[in-house]
Amino acid sequence: MNKTLLFGGLTPLHELFIKGAVESLGYKVKFLPQPDSRSLMLGREFCNRGMCNPTYYTVGNLIKFLLEESKKGIDVEKEYFFVTVGACGPCRFGMYEAEYRHALKEAGFKNFQVSILNQSELSSEGDFELTPSLVWNLVKAVWTGDILRDLGYQLRPYEVEKGSVDEWLSETSGKVYEALKSGAPIKELLSVLKEQRRKLEGITFDYTRIKPVVSVIGEFWAHTTESEGNYFIHRWLEEEGAEVRPEPIAGWIDYQLFIEEEKTKRDLKVKGFSTERLKRLLAVKSMALAFRAFYNLLRSIFYFRPKPLPSQKELAELAKPYFDYFVVGGEGHLEVGKHVYSIIHKKAHMVLSVKPFGCMPSTQSDGAQTRVLSDYPESIFISVETSGDSEVNVKSRIQMKLFEAKRVAEREFYELLEKINVSKRAFELAFQSGELRKPFIKLKGNFVGTAVKALYANQTSVSPFLEIEQWTTST
Template identity: 70%
Template sequence: MAKKTILFGGLTPTHELLMKGAVESVGYRAEFLPTPDNVSLAIGREFCNRGMCNPAYYTIGNLIKFLKQKAAEGVDVEKEYTFTTIGACGPCRFGMYESEYRHAVREAGFKNLSISILNQSKLSSEGEVELTPTLVWRLIKAVWTADIVRDIGYQLRPYEVEKGSVDKVISEYLQELYAAMKKGGKVKEILSILVKLRKSLNSLRFDYTRVKPVVSVIGEFWAHTTEGDGNYRIHRWLEEEGAEVKPEPIAGWIDYQLFMQEKKLLLEIKAKGLSYQRIKRFIAVKTASSLLRWLYNLLRGALSFRPRALPPQKYLAELAKDYYDPLVVGGEGYLEVAKHIYSVKEKKAHMVLSVKPFGCMPSTQSDGAQSKVLLDYPESIFISVETSGDGEVNVKSRIQMKLFEAKKAAEKEFEEVLEKLKLTREAFVRAFSSPELQKPFIKLSGKFAGTAARALYANFQKAYSLLPEREAEGTV
């Protein structure tokens, strides 16, 4: 077991806190890096080679900034820390990250810093951190839980009556979840804490008369996941601009990786025939995929299934196949195109925002396909933006123009629901001022993107019953 403290980072603070607990549960000491900022970007550009993408500059610069700060405090960082990151290969600069980390920390004066690599495709490790089945399972539980908690936060915050109340409750239970992960992350204990979180959220009030556009944030993995300067803090900014944000769960990426392993094994069996080893690997991948989806739904159930379900990868691949070959890998593969179509076809969002680093090759390929998607789905409100660390005003100005369209679309959708149910806007507002319809986990239904529309459609009978007779008369 390594005596050094494991440094890691690159996801959201919620994910990193729970992952820290998972890593500590197997005997390591762990510390996650702060969210990368534009100072990190500048440091990354100083010490990295030219031609790297923003995630490399931000995350590598963030590491060097942290090491320099600790060294200035008198810490012998080369003896105290080992940095752990994900490694991979493929037609993307991500495959060069390992060598770039090693090069940059040497250039910054930390030539003896230990770096451990976790290979995402082979589930193997190099360095002082051993990627055991126990650690992998505990990390999965941590990431899945963080996905669930993050999603419920983004769904509820736009409708909270008392600003900041949702974040306050969630932050309290995140500490409990961290403690649970540190003890091994027993599923029963995680579920118990999530149930307590649900009960605490249930004491808050929510105003579902706010008609807000739902914006799905997709794109390159790091760019659409981070919640800092690397994507101009786009998720919280969209909330401030009046949107409900639909973030992508990291579980969806793991689900995609397992699906691709399944596809590759089927191709191998078709080309080389059946064998014991191939059948064994195929069963293992299918079992892992089913188990992880079962766990995700189990955790969703603790929060009344309000966090969104993972869409079936087979369906996503089917949606994308006419625009992007599902067997073409690198970056997000077919996911960007599939998520866009899925959001429009299944009415999961009013607007799709694709965020990617400047010059990201796989995302650029996806953008080429998106032009055909827009021809076939003219009702789509879609915008693709590149982040470069500067140009924030220009990017946000472009997004605001599309967001205006999305707000109009959300209003139009809601008015159509009112008309269908023969209910006036005033009667809707009056009915939903009742405490019974201001709960966080009220029923939502109907093939509508907007939360207000889904809340009304699912609860209109109750809404009628809560209206004074003179208002409800003639509405059904």
């Protein structure tokens, strides 16, 4: 095919890697710029009324690009085709394909080609074929993007030289892109990551900074995008003094496979045994295990610092008293399960759920969250809706909860200091050591914050500095 494939809707890091992965199969590929307020306006102009923000932003973003290209004299209907994900289901995501086609027609691009990757049936429609090679290439791209994005958000709040982690990420992403584009085998991709890990070990970090950990969950697009679509919420939280826990896209794929496995088990039980159902069950289970194994392999390159994928079965069990996991659509039970998981496993001081205005599945989960907060009153939780024009209101509400989270993070840290009889000054002196300023120091303990985990895991290193600090104070 001579046309250039267009796609968009994920983070810039993931889109760069997906571009390389698809180019390795011989396609010409271009990802769209991140959506902005102009995209939203065009989406609202050409889409039907009553759609959700992700529709307006993503559809409007494509139309904005096509209009800009048309002004350059390019026949976009001959030059490009667009690939997006489709599905059926109770939320408006099932209407995306029809909405793209309707809006494109209204904008004057009635013959523009749209190809669909159906996530429900693991199939494709149009000229872009969903082959095993494509699936594997996409997994390599997305999983690697998840790992590097996770590392960036974990390390950036503690970097001594501002911008050093982003500089490393920029260099690393370029090398990973080239490896994916060339169709490099797994061994070569892992070698690239190992080489870049060694460079990361040359960057210094200050783990004495006490930061609240904020888990960002919610509707898939709203909590994943890094654009005006969610007010650049991840980076803004960092600027406000938080350590952010983004959700990996791999977790969404893991969720889809889990639901498919549970549905097939139910069919075997209710409809009876069939060879076809058994084959499907084994195929889905094998895929889930293989994908998880590969994710953990990538984590191992960075000494397992990137967070593991939580058990989908455990998330479903945690959500069960509040939300049945067979009620699908949007994130389904995941918002509730992730919230409870963060509380009982001490994964975050605060949970922020971001969703589009009027998202039906998110509204359902918000109703269930009321009961969760009743059962877990210690949780700091806030749910916000993004509409494209409520940024000040949304951020001011988040700031109030973030203030609470900061106080909890400080209390957690100082309680450990008191318990092990260590002063803050001794802790700071100890962590000026080169060995304790590396990216992969020991972090452990039944705590949430990075600083308190660093103190607990390395408290023996603090003792000599405690004696120096006490001697200096007494003299």
